[in-house]
Amino acid sequence: MKPSSSVSVSQSLLLVGSLFLLGGCDLFGTKAPVLAPADSGQVSFAYTAVAPTYLVDFAQALSGKLTLTVKGAAGKEIFLVKANPTDTEVVATGVGLAAPKVLLSAPPRAPFPDLPRAQRFNELSVAKWSAAANRSRSVSGNAPITYGTNNYNFNLGATKLFHVDSNEGKVWKQISATLRARDEHCYIWVADDNYLGSSAQLDDNKVSSQQAIELATQFEDVFTNVTTLYGYELGGGPGGNGGIDGDQHISILIYDIDFDVDSTSAGSGGTMGFFWGKDEFTQAELATTKTNLAEIFYLDAFFTNDMFDNMISTLAHEYTHMILYNQKNIKNNQFAPAWYNEMCAMVAEDLVVAQVGYDPVTVGAQNRLPDFLSHYAVSGVTDWLAGNDVLKSYASAFAFGAFLERRYGGAEFFHSMMANSKVGQEAITEAMGSNGDFKKAFESYLTALVYTTPPVGSSVSTFNTEVSKILGSTTYVAEKIDLWNLEQLDDASTSGPFIYGNTAADQTLLRPWGFTMHRLSASATNSQSFTLTAPKSTVQYWVMVK
Amino acid sequence: MGPRTKTAFFWALILVVAVWSSPLSALDFGHEVKLMGQLVAYGSAPHLVWMIRDEKGLLYYPAGKLQEDLPKLLPLTYWWTGVLERPVVGFGVPAHKGSFRILHWKARDSGNESPVGVDSLPGNGIISSPDS
Structure with missing residues (x-):
């Protein structure tokens, strides 16, 4: 939605004011503070522990630009997660000028x-x-x-x-x-x-x-x-x-x-x-x-x-x-989409392997997470790719399933999902009940990828929590997963999700229900501003202060 | 034209409009159509059925050899052009609007277009085949 004329007046004042400011940076510049260019709209986000995330509202953008000011984040990392909460991929030009990231192939005989x-x-x-x-x-x-x-x-x-x-x-x-x-x-x-x-x-x-x-x-x-x-x-x-x-x-x-x-x-x-x-x-x-x-x-x-x-x-x-x-x-x-079918199977691995005396990290589906950390952007939550890329789809489907386990009630949630008459996104929505729908789960998933320890009082999610549920006489435990302590498949020297850069060349397309993660800065000051280039309307920009 | 004739004409008109405005009408079968969508897999690996899902969420069944070949396409959104045929009645594939005898396709944001015919699938510059 474009800004109304009344908004434009106030924005014009901001523009006039901004003429007196000096400097600036491209895209999500890392210099701080970054000053508003003359043709940007303005939004601001004041971090608190209770509300550490912010969905950027691009309605205020002028000429496709928006200046985002983040306040109260001194000493914290500021992440940007670009997300595509739709069934259709967003091409690179929709998320910024981009060239696909060159990704390494899966190892042979995997x-x-x-x-x-x-x-x-x-x-x-x-x-x-x-x-x-x-x-x-x-x-x-x-x-x-x-x-x-x-x-x-x-x-x-x-x-x-x-x-x-x-x-x-x-x-x-x-x-x-x-x-x-x-x-x-x-x-x-x-x-x-x-x-x-x-x-x-x-x-x-x-x-x-x-x-x-x-x-x-x-x-x-x-x-x-x-x-x-x-x-x-x-x-x-x-x-x-x-x-x-x-x-x-x-x-x-x-x-x-x-x-x-x-x-x-x-x-x-x-x-x-x-x-x-x-x-x-x-x-x-x-x-x-x-x-x-x-x-x-x-x-x-x-x-x-x-x-x-x-x-x-x-x-x-x-x-x-x-x-x-x-x-x-x-x-x-009902015909289950492949990502959903495989997700349920891998969640079974995650919940059952420990029950029978084996390590879910090494012989269960958690051993797919390093692949996920390196290649999450290649395969969105609802993707199923062919060829060797299918390993990335397995990894992505499991990561989402592991999140659902730890956010919405572990074994009980998946028990309910299997028992309902739906498949795919609809099955998840039905099992969530009053907790929302598939889209909400996806948005919550994004926060779980960032936060190891949620700020006190916040409702953000994390993989790093143990969920124990009793079904019948069996206690199923979804164990903590510290994503930021796991090595990437392609770069064992780096832990946590691959962080995409902020230059134009670093941008890549967003798969259906996919995302890319970026680090805006580690803030030393209490107030920082960033210039954002508006994406295609369906793309979400989530700012997460950690 | 009497009232009864007018009424009949009115409902006939409504029917025609409804048919024409439906996402996929019976009138489309046997004709060449163009739709935008991407490949989606159903089932558990390896026994997958590949469908084309358009942007409205409607499913189309790529018939025949395409079931094996199309997954080699990059998982992008394509414009698909082909002859639409009636859904495969009674077959073990997800409910769909029609089966699709594909003539050619092109990436949504590409100026290129695949050559006509399935045999051209690998390595035509638009698609990427693991085997090529």
Whole structure:
């Protein structure tokens, strides 16, 4: 909104006054104090501990310029966070003249929790989803086999053929696997090509007998924690019919996903595991995709063997996808955007890994935060990028999820979100209730990125807080995260989020629900002024005094 | 023109206006349209369905081989030109306004435009492919 004529009079007076001032600086100059140029409007912000942030009102800008005066911030850092609270990216020219920042690529062979490629899955009709939800029993027609150790469909040593794909879904083949372990809630199938009972070598792509048994044991803890948090898969839970296979035990198939060990494509990344909803349907309901007719997810043999601890979080991750598929796709015919789906899975890692005795910082989703600190601007909250950039999307989605955990009630919040009938932004808004909506959460998220210790009396957020919630008989703890003490992926000598510069060349586009962080100055004086160039109208400028 | 005829004419007019002013009318199917939007992924990796979401939030399904190729585009907003077809009825993709047989696209703020055809996808100066 442009200033009214009455405002213009007062602004004119300011302009006249400003003619007597000397000096100035470009953009957000670092000299202090900076004096108002002749064609700027003026706004001021008086810092207090209760209100340490300020949303710049560009309505007062003249000729696209605004002079911002920050008062009461002596001895404190002044940050500027440029934010894009919309579904569409803002090009660089909308946030200032900019050239994209050159970013380093992800390291080779970085493990993905899911396959790194995209693939169509378009055979299933809405009616069939509904049919899946309403199946009274398994397609086998047999009475359901419930959880437990007294009733199994398969004996140890049983073999079975599984359909798996290669060449990015273009080729299907069957591999033979053997049941190597089972427990109250799971079957552990290991592809025969990837099994060596006594293997002690960590890079031979062979899973040992002991590893299979240990994985089954770990899944029992994961199962209890994830189902209490999110609910059950199709046919799971008390009274469940066992889903598509009429068996409540979850099948886990370990094989060399993508058959990429020792291949030339190893440098493009590896896949730790995946869940694929096609297995919830009969072959007659599918076209070219092959079903394994089971509540099943898949783990990579190489990573299970070589990085066993990390596979514990992968168990929670993939099992969450399976549950979400039931809660959202099947029950509510809702298609979750990828960022939301992955966020829920990574939050499960964050909340569950510690419960089962592992460190959420090293083997849970928190190990993605260094990537986030370096590359947050590349992938906005609601983005899902392709190729190696997908690692930045994982990092961004987790950071936002970790914030939601710590701001809005930890496990209870995510439990509520999974139980509602919405997905994505709407699911978050519904779970927030009287706390606001997705946009408000995004704005609060921005403050959490700046503040390690919120000023006393303020309502700003922080990652650096522990949230403990009890669901059922389980206590879930979202542990403190001190973002400003974590090293950036691309620059281990720098901690905290990457800080963009203030020259024209430093500006970069803002992704949907994305942001860039800038440091205006460390203020030695009580009053400082900055000249701001008005951005595109949808861009927010948040000034945060820390 | 009698009162009844006038009434019928009035409602017919309203219907025509409503159809023409709707975000996407049946009249658009089979015709070339141009829309601005970006690629959005649904599902859990890797089993993603890529959709084009326009600035009004409406979804379009890029059909066929484009499902595999379009994710190679930079995640920017593009002008998409193509023939709009009826939504893929009964398929496992998010509810959408129409499927889209894309002819070409260009970055919103670029003067360049992609050559026509899917085969031109990698490395045409507008798009960036990890494979190129």
